[in-house]
Amino acid sequence: LTEAHTTGRLVSELKRLRRYRLIIIDEIGYLPFDSDTANLFFQLIASRYEQGSILITSNMPFGRWGEVFADDVVAAALIDRLVHHAEVITIDGDSYRTKTRRQLVNADQ
Template identity: 45%
Template sequence: MLTGAPGTGKTHLATALGREACRNGFEVRFFRVSDLVDQLDRAWQDGKLRNFRNKFKTVDLIVLDEMGYIPFGKEGAELLFQLISEWYEQKSLMITSNLEFSQWNRIFSDSRLTAALVDRVIHHAHVLNFTGDSFRVKHALSNQE
């Protein structure tokens, strides 16, 4: 789990670690969380949720980027919870977020679902918290001087 302010390099690190895992023969998938929830919603509405979930059978590492940037509806939150629960202790999961766990209720409207999801995500996790200024803002300000 990589947390911290926007622009502190979480996505770059997650991407680099995912690429390194690929180079070492691991099957990796990378999703923006909002895109994954959209795909889950579509698969559920089309009656193809089982087929969608089966696509992850051989995947070793799933990178979920930008957890918390866009809140989702109740169904999307429940579908994402279901998927992460399936992966729990079966797959490696890397999540980037600009929110602390205590703020995840903003994305998942149900506090019990949020607590259960956080419980699964942090159980065996290494949490890296990035602090400091945004690289992009810092770089833009240095160019103005």
Template identity: 50%
Template sequence: MTAADLTTMLVESKSVDRLSRKLDQLARYDLVILDELGYVPFDRAGADLLFTFITKIYERRSLIVTTNLPFPRWSEVFQDTTAAAAVIDRIVHHATILETRGKSYRLQAAEDAHEKTPTP
């Protein structure tokens, strides 16, 4: 799920006093894929809830995070350099980091498709 979807789910669960139940439910998954971290900015409350979730599954479950933001910019996501550093610390501990560079695969595919389209 996207980071924004997860954060929205956590905020909604907290608003109806079911955050603990939702965190426990999500923490049962063996693998959590957190897609597009940083694509949509969070308010401080959302960032804190995402931090809470990551802390809950830290060293208990596997986590995959996709993002186009380098680590130094994660403070923009978590609204705080200390919280960002704590999240990064938990994510990279025991991690394998895969970094891709170059053109977006989607952009490259679109350009390739455009080149193959015959012109009248």
């Protein structure tokens, strides 16, 4: 999106991405977004709102998305669009990767 924005192709890139029935975005919150990137991400979500499906994974609760997107207002607008018509699935517990590793270590002992 950043490259498309820089080269003046953002509108056509967002249009291209709307053709997909599902977009999967993994690990939101793993790295913070700067203000410009957060705004581009908002444009992606807004362009797909009620137009196509989005699957997002995150270890970050919604209450901390203001930190991720460097702006509470942008975070609130994103969350609003994402959870409207959504199934939000919260998974509690240990990381699956950590659990698998622990099982392997215990099996070796």
